[in-house]
Amino acid sequence: MGPTNEMVYIVDDDATIGEALSSLLRANGKRVRIFTSGREFLNFERQDDCACLILDLRMPGLNGLEVQRSISAEAGIPVIFITGRGDIQSTVTAMKEGAIDFLTKPVDEAALLASIERALELDRKLRKKTLEHANxxxxxxxxxxxxxxxxxxxxxxxxxxxxxxxxGITEYTVQIHRGHIMRKMEADSFATLVKLASMLNLEPTNAS
Structure with missing residues (x-):
């Protein structure tokens, strides 16, 4: 089972398409929230455990690529683009910015569902990695x-x-510090400690 607060967001200025996609996803067990503009989505305060975004490419106001750049600069979320008027340059730009997929309307249901599962799995992994690094x-x-x-x-x-x-301290003092470091860093071996330190990209600090 996925997280209880797993969410698929849909941003499309065409309410008919938004509702159609929502019905499809709800029928497949997904929780959905629809927005009719990129600004409306960006102003929304997310409280999900895991999520992905189905984003229309061409919309009044902020277009899909502009929304993608905004969320990448803040708290990222995996993006699946859909469009009825896509072009090669837009596709390349979207994928370079990290889009999971770029689908054309009318959207193939199986392809969309598969993309959503990939996007949600990616978000779960990224959130886990972020939490582990914070810890x-x-x-x-x-x-x-x-x-x-x-x-x-x-x-x-x-x-x-x-x-x-x-x-400029004694060897015994270093031994004491070493024991404290191993315990606080929760390292079960010196090899583990080295691995953890490498993840932090530590630089030597000046002695005082």
Whole structure:
């Protein structure tokens, strides 16, 4: 089962098309919300657990590509474009900006449903990755300033004695900091600690 607050958003200035797509998706177990303009969608405060956006390419006001750029600059959401008047340049631009698919009207139902499943799966993975990185950053920020100085030295491969020399502290103190770092970073091995540190792109800080 997917998240209880999983949502498919539809943005199309043609209300008839929006309702038709909504009926199709609801019949296939999807929760749907329809918007008739890009601005209306951008002003909407999302509270979903997982989502994707079916976006019309050509609309009055903000067109689909402009909406895509706006959401990419803020909180991204996988986009599926639909259009009755697509062109090669628009397709290339949309895909370069990260669109999942570019479908022409009348939309093939099977193709649309398959694209939606890919988009929702991608959003689940991206949200999981974002949450994991936030948790990792929180663990790193729980380190003391001195522990944050010790960590990059250790993952560079310096021995405790060498790290102590760079920081002007005793080897025993480095050993104590190392134990605290392993615990706070929830690393079950030094190899794991190195992997976690690489995900943070740490740079050595100046000793004080």
């Amino acid at each position: 990792l950053l929180a663990r790193y920020q729980s380190l003391t300033p001195r522990e944050q100085q010790v960590l990059p030295l250790l993952v560079r491969g310096l021995l405790n004695k060498q790290a102590a020399g760079e920081l």
